[in-house]
Amino acid sequence: MTDRRPPNGESVLGSCSGCGEEAALRDGLCRDCWYTSEDRPKPVRDRYAKLARLEELGVEPYAYGFDRTHTLPEALAAYEDGGGEEGPQVRVAGRVLSYRDLGGSAFGHVGDRSGRLQVYFKRDLLADADSDLLDLLDLGDWVGVTGPLFRTRTGEVTVRAEQLVLLAKTLRPLPFGKEEITEDGERVVHSGFANPEARYRQRYADLAVNPGVREIFEARAGIVRELRRFLEDRDFLEVETPILQPLYGGAFARPFTTYHNELDSTLYLRIADELYLKRLIVGSLDRVYEIGKNFRNEGIDRTHSPEFTMLELYQAFADYEGMIELAESMVSTAIEKVLGVTEREYEGTLIRLGAPWRRMTYRDALIEYGGVDPLEAELEELRREAEASGRSDAEDLPREKLIDVLFSARVEPHLLQPTVVYDFPIEISPLAKPKRGEPRLAERFEVIAGGSELINAFSELNDPMDQWDRFAAQACARAAGDLEAQPLDEDYLRALEYGLPPTGGLGLGVDRLIMLATGLGSIREVTLFPSLRPDEGAEE
């Protein structure tokens, strides 16, 4: 595996191979020669030339600010309020989304974060300088417009521009599609910006031209806000714990490793917050939560990202039953507040996120969907079944791993509606308390929804003696080659020795919740800047 160089171009001082001037060079050219080079796309060269013409006109192409009186949706509403022929005077700002030049006049739309508004430019009404500026306008430019609102012959509320201000000149064409509003009022975009790779790499362009993408991230922000509000209402304290950790734990995953020069020590990016949050419960902060990024050095696919957002919370004096109720209530409340409903179509199925959720034991789930009984099946049978499910190294896996493989392969894909699967095998739950009356099981549940894990929760193991034994078992698994087994955390054991009260804990994959809430089947669609391989040499 060779390391890749960062995709940054080099900038050096020297003499320009185009004009010979001493300057900062890019590809051997000074800035002026670079932008006018035939290697640039024609639209970029054209727009660069317009900067010089703007300078001749005395127009500053990049403004410092603009006092608007209304956002675009507010301006539309202001006219409805007025109701008369001529509406109020407004000062609005936005990107030029469309432009229809009729000679002596022109129509265009400007757009901002949450709306669009038509602008009518009539040359007779504009100062000469503004009229000249109109000729230099491009799609994508940020402008400010001042004038009264009115309704056109076709009925659209529009600003009649009396003043036009350039706020920022675009040097590169944005990939706008053509928008058609059908008779049903539906918006159809023709030949828009759709290539997923380009959309992820240039998310700024994606957001600028695809309003639906902005809505995804507004919904995401809204849901996270409601999760916070729910927990605040229940007296949870929001905290921040280390991302750089000397030991990693709280999940089974391979970590990213880094190094601190001054401390001369290896550090890991956290794979979970768990062990730090429970230390806080020891410290009498009896209800805590954290929303933040976790990092796992694993594969990337539709439901996995190397960095992802996790909500973890811990509540003293609760057990896993309490966590089930909290999870149902928290998720359905947050989704309902933001979407107005608790259902959404996801991968062709209507997913109902409202409480209560279906419940079944881990054992019943494996019997029903996996065809094996995790408590009774012989090791050989488990090996056969795991192999039948495509696991080639089944010979080398211990019993609990085989069961876990079968759960992932056979059970999870069937659980589309949110399902509380509870009472997990104790061996794969090293931080959970044993189940009362059944020590082979742990008081742990997962919520599976849309075919993948959404929530993981348990009655937290607070017996330091038991935790000592579980760490020891993990150490054995590690010695046997299990790269995901958790290292022994002595400081965490010391914390437990100070006394962890009975505690319920829960982790929720925020990205996956957003996927379900928005109906989008890929974690990349709900991540602003998803992890992609560096795109070397992709300059244009």
Place this chain on the structure above:
RNA sequence: GACCGGGUAGCUCAGUCGGUAGAGCAACGGACUUUUAAUCCGUAGGUCGUGGGUUCGAUCCCCACCCCGGUCACCA
């Protein structure tokens, strides 16, 4: 990591049974003072992902590699 699909103009795509490529939109020039996928006339725009090979000739066929998507594996 394996397999399948894809990478062609700024964007969305077509195409070449091997003879260096087209459309729509965007751009540029012109006409038009209530348009809204505006319309009309004209112009320009491409190392066909990268590097090799076969060939008189490769965007097309072959090989390798890169990137994206999907499926599987991995990720409790």
